[in-house]
Amino acid sequence: METVLQEFREQILTASAAGTAIRIQGGATKSWYGQLCEGEILHTCGYTGVIAYEPTELYITARAGTSLKEIDSLLAEYGQMLAFEPPHFGVAATVGGMVAAGLSGPRRATSGALRDFVLGVSSMNGRGEFLQFGGQVMKNVAGYDVSRLMAGSLGELGLLLDISLKVMPRPMHETSLAFAMSEVDALHALNLWAGQALPISASAYHAGRLTVRLSGSESALRLARAKLGGQELGDLQAFWTSLREQEHHFFTPEEGLALLRLSLPPSAPELKIRSKNLVEWGGAQRWIWTHEPLSIVRETVQKMGGHVTQFRYADQIQPVFTPLNPVQLKIHQELKRAFDPAGIFNRGCLFASA
Structure with missing residues (x-):
């Protein structure tokens, strides 16, 4: 070499x-x-x-x-x-x-x-x-x-x-559970579960359905299933891979729109912006398609303690990443x-x- x-x-x-x-x-x-x-x-x-x-x-x-x-x-x-x-x-x-x-x-x-x-x-x-x-x-x-x-x-x-x-x-065993609920209830549940000893290794909320993945020993998964309830879906490797690779139908390009990635505190409430959205990471990562101006989205998210990235299909007239303040830019x-x-x-x- x-x-x-x-x-x-x-x-x-x-x-x-x-x-x-x-x-x-x-x-x-x-x-x-x-x-x-x-x-x-x-x-x-x-x-x-x-x-x-x-x-x-x-x-x-x-x-x-x-x-x-x-x-x-x-x-x-x-x-x-x-x-x-x-x-x-x-x-x-x-x-x-x-x-x-x-x-x-x-x-x-x-x-x-x-x-x-x-x-x-x-x-x-x-x-x-x-x-x-x-x-x-x-x-x-x-x-x-x-x-x-x-x-x-x-x-x-x-x-x-x-x-x-x-x-x-790699985890010894994995399974996924599904729950029908609103986004408000899903964010509340995810924050509640985050403070408990549960083997949750992934979560995703979209279109009225919360899906969580459990990873660990057979006994740990059995106890978690009994505690959480929901509908057991088995090993949904293809589903989680589709989220990772953005092959899930949510990520189908919207004409004229950028896919926005929002990084927020997990405890942040439901976003008050008209959009199509998908929530991951216990509420900390949120993907949205919206016709709202990027400046409005960035201002709203900043007030919630987060920031916005034009992840894909970006409008290059606007900054892709949240602009740095003068001190950060100098560093x-x-x-x-x-x-x-x-x-x-x-x-x-x-x-x-x-």
């Missing part, structure tokens, strides 16, 4: 000297996410392979261009998984793109977010220098926070190379300059003004 790394370095140094932009690209399954950015493509798909996997130590290290499909298959052989259930959005999804996008799936509310599972990374900065942060096991935490900065950075802080992730055992700009002095990597992908 030394030849591939040298090619990366030469492309970065050439762009840095000329001040031209580079667009880092793996499987391109999430290329629509974020602000539009241009530049010469730096392909990572030639930098592949699992470097280390220790099932007993619960970690895996892989090169950024390695496909998520390969990682999932390897972990499944040993009864393990990426517990944050990252969305793929296509068979070509890579480990580097997964970390750069920073997205998590249905299990996030109970297992943690992607950034919580990043143990260490190596990367190449805008000077063509090789950097390494963190380690491979949880007890090695040197530079851990810098590794986490890469999660969700959309490639603006440098070229990800090698990534170490914590892995977890972001200084971080960008520290890792990428010439501003070549995925220029403007997060914030157009940065």
Whole structure:
């Protein structure tokens, strides 16, 4: 792989000297996410392979261009998984793109977010220098926070190379329960259950139906079923995968509308905006289609303690991500300059003004 790394370095140094932009690209399954950015493509798909996997130590290290499909298959052989259930959005999804996008799936509310599972990374900065942060096991935490900065950075802080992730055992048993109720009642139930010792690993509310997934031992699931009631649906793996991959019918594009992702406190009440919506993560993540102006939605959600992202089909005239306040923007700009002095990597992908 030394030849591939040298090619990366030469492309970065050439762009840095000329001040031209580079667009880092793996499987391109999430290329629509974020602000539009241009530049010469730096392909990572030639930098592949699992470097280390220790099932007993619960970690895996892989090169950024390695496909998520390969990682999932390897972990499944040993009864393990990426517990944050990252969305793929296509068979070509890579480990580097997964970390750069920073997205998590249905299990996030109970297992943690992607950034919580990043143990260490190596990367190449805008000077063509090789950097390494963190380690491979949880007890090695040197530079851990810098590794986490890469999660969700959309490639603006440098070229990800090698990534170490914590892995977890797959649940012994899973089943799903369904309840017919209003959104108000569903939010109340989810907040009530969150304070109890229940093996809930995912939740989704849409169109008058609340669905929860239970994961754990057979006895734990039996006790939870008796306590919660509802209609038992069995193992709904296809349903939860459809939510993770946004293949559920709710996510069918609405002409002229952006799919908005709302991040809110789980205890936030029902949104008082005319919209079609789906609620996940115990109420903390809400997806909506609405004809209301984005500025109105952002103001309403901000008053509720949250923020809004134009997740997909964005109106690029409006900011995709909630604009940073002056202090946050200065921190972001200084971080960008520290890792990428010439501003070549995925220029403007997060914030157009940065």
